Amino acid sequence: xxxxxxxxxxxxxxxxxxxxxxxxxxxxxxxxxxxxxxxxxxxxxxxxxxxxxxxxxxxxxxxxxxxxxxxxxxxxxxxxxxxxxxxxxxxxxxxxxxxxxxxxxxxxxxxxxxxxxxxxxxxxxxxxxxxxxxxxxxxxxxxxxxxxxxxxxxxxxxxxxxxxxxxxxxxxxxxxxxxxxxxxxxxxxxxxxxxxxxxxxxxxxxxxxxxxxxxxxxxxxxxxxxxxxxxxxxxxxxxxxxxxxxxxxxxxxxxxxxxxxxxxxxxxxxxxxxx
Amino acid sequence: xxxxxxxxxxxxxxxxxxxxxxxxxxxxxxxxxxxxxxxxxxxxxxxxxxxxxxxxxxxxxxxxxxxxxxxxxxxxxxxxxxxxxxxxxxxxxxxxxxxxxxxxxxxxxxxxxxxxxxxxxxxxxxxxxxxxxxxxxxxxxxxxxxxxxxxxxxxxxxxxxxxxxxxxxxxxxxxxxxxxxxxxxxxxxxxxxxxxxxxxxxxxxxxxxxxxxxxxxxxxxxxxxxxxxxxxxxxxxxxxxxxxxxxxxxxxxxxxxxxxxxxxxxxxxxxxxxxxxxxxxxxxxxxxx
Numbered sequence: 001x002x003x004x005x006x007x008x009x010x011x012x013x014x015x016x017x018x019x020x021x022x023x024x025x026x027x028x029x030x031x032x033x034x035x036x037x038x039x040x041x042x043x044x045x046x047x048x049x050x051x052x053x054x055x056x057x058x059x060x061x062x063x064x065x066x067x068x069x070x071x072x073x074x075x076x077x078x079x080x081x082x083x084x085x086x087x088x089x090x091x092x093x094x095x096x097x098x099x100x101x102x103x104x105x106x107x108x109x110x111x112x113x114x115x116x117x118x119x120x121x122x123x124x125x126x127x128x129x130x131x132x133x134x135x136x137x138x139x140x141x142x143x144x145x146x147x148x149x150x151x152x153x154x155x156x157x158x159x160x161x162x163x164x165x166x167x168x169x170x171x172x173x174x175x176x177x178x179x180x181x182x183x184x185x186x187x188x189x190x191x192x193x194x195x196x197x198x199x200x201x202x203x204x205x206x207x208x209x210x211x212x213x214x215x216x217x218x219x220x221x222x223x224x225x226x227x228x229x230x231x232x233x234x235x236x237x238x239x240x241x242x243x244x245x246x247x248x249x250x251x252x253x254x255x256x257x258x259x260x261x262x263x264x265x266x267x268x269x270x271x272x273x274x275x
Numbered sequence: 276x277x278x279x280x281x282x283x284x285x286x287x288x289x290x291x292x293x294x295x296x297x298x299x300x301x302x303x304x305x306x307x308x309x310x311x312x313x314x315x316x317x318x319x320x321x322x323x324x325x326x327x328x329x330x331x332x333x334x335x336x337x338x339x340x341x342x343x344x345x346x347x348x349x350x351x352x353x354x355x356x357x358x359x360x361x362x363x364x365x366x367x368x369x370x371x372x373x374x375x376x377x378x379x380x381x382x383x384x385x386x387x388x389x390x391x392x393x394x395x396x397x398x399x400x401x402x403x404x405x406x407x408x409x410x411x412x413x414x415x416x417x418x419x420x421x422x423x424x425x426x427x428x429x430x431x432x433x434x435x436x437x438x439x440x441x442x443x444x445x446x447x448x449x450x451x452x453x454x455x456x457x458x459x460x461x462x463x464x465x466x467x468x469x470x471x472x473x474x475x476x477x478x479x480x481x482x483x484x485x486x487x488x489x490x491x492x493x494x495x496x497x498x499x500x501x502x503x504x505x506x507x508x509x510x511x512x513x514x515x516x517x518x519x520x521x522x523x524x525x526x527x528x529x530x531x532x533x534x535x536x537x538x539x540x541x542x543x544x545x546x547x548x549x550x551x552x553x554x555x556x557x558x559x560x561x562x563x564x
């Protein structure tokens with residue numbers, strides 16, 4: 001019993017460590033003064049200022065645009081790749097492909113970013129362009145670091161699936177494409193969705209690789225935060241952090257709620273079947 | 276399905292990714308090597324690599340001055356801080372993972388969500404939060420002086436950088452260890468204690484060896500980002516503590532792409548060697564067990 005109490009205290013201490021900094025940001029985003037240590041009074045001043053900051057708002061839109069495109073493209077390409085890898089019989093090719101897929105996940109972000117930047121700059125120079133970095137180089141980079149996560153989510157689902165399923169569909173007269181969409185895809189859908197969500201959040205959150213591959217004209221939110229925190233400190237950043245925190249929190253709660261709902265439905269279905 | 280269609284499907288599904296992986300994963304890494312071994316005019320040279328090992332600078336600490344190897348010192352400092360942060364994460368995270376794995380299902384999912392929430396916030400914001408706490412005029416010092424405990428100067432020290440690294444990468448240590456421990460067979464632990472193994476020995480002889488794969492992946496997931504970071508050291512180290520990531524970023528901003536590539540290349544080689552060694556060690560332990 002004593003042991004249990006100790007573990008409760010320990011867990012609580014770790015949670016304080018994890019959430020105290022976030023709580024402080026939340027509180028000081030409502031501070032009237034610019035001070036970071038003295039709370040002088042409640043005010044929404046910094047929120048007002050944030051919503052007047054067109055550059056930050058622009059960056060939010062850019063981030064969403066990039067994350068949606070990168071996650072959709074990498075999910076389609078990654079799912080197709082997983083289907084191909086799953087059918088691959090050549091062992092050498094398979095293990096080579098597996099190791100290459102692992103590279104972006106193991107390599108430090110700074111090396112992935114530098115390596116892509118060097119190539120873009122070199123190729124850009126070949127074509128005589130002064131600046132080759134743009135939205136497109138960022139999109140390519142984001143797709144590249146998202147792909148392994150999609151593949152690693154989809155591949156296990158394919159391996160769990162009955163391998164005869166698509167063959168059976170085709171024997172019954174489906175074209176290969178139809179067999180994939182009708183028989184295979186529903187089986188691996190959970191993996192595809194998890195892969196898509198992971199790719200989306202990885203892309204939203206990435207700073208290091210974006211930093212090295214971003215053009216001057218295209219700014220994402222993490223890059224905007226970086227340049228905001230480079231100069232003088234303003235509580236506008238706290239307001240932004242607070243909004244991000246609540247968006248994340250509500251998304252997490254929503255997905256938890258959705259999961260529970262789905263489980264309840266499944267339970268009810270089972271019950272009605274039993275009757 | 277005949278062989279011809281099978282081969283066609285395979286080609287259609289695999290080709291786009293294979294081409295992409297070669298173009299945007301393999302070729303860029305070759306470019307790192309290419310830039311590392313060439314000069315401004317793309318003529319072959321060892322200068323960038325040798326500069327990393329031989330460049331010196333003068334350190335002035337008030338009374339005495341001494342010459343040090345600039346980049347070797349930076350690298351050793353990065354390694355030191357990353358190893359300390361990883362060790363702290365492991366010491367803090369291992370008990371938590373254990374507690375989580377033994378908790379009820381409901382508590383487990385709540386704790387899991389709680390640990391993941393900070394992870395979903397951008398690490399720039401998380402680091403920045405610590406900067407506001409640790410500053411000389413920050414909350415920590417405000418708190419301490421309100422209690423008449425005096426002030427401490429921590430921002431700009433190595434400790435502040437370690438705190439930032441631990442805070443940013445802590446979840447990456449807990450989650451892999453937890454996922455291994457949650458799968459551990461409870462019967463195994465019961466069997467050990469039924470056979471007379473005292474509590475602490477169960478931990479040392481049963482739980483710890485079985486959790487090693489999780490520990491190893493936790494170590495790599497914390498060590499690699501913390502050895503290569505540059506934002507944390509800029510914000511919490513006050514720019515004084517140059518880490519290897521700062522060196523790469525600094526050369527990049529100064530447009531010395533060839534030297535930046537050389538540092539990145541050396542870092543990559545060292546990490547590869549470390550990881551191969553760790554894998555070998557893990558394999559040997561598994562065989563021994």
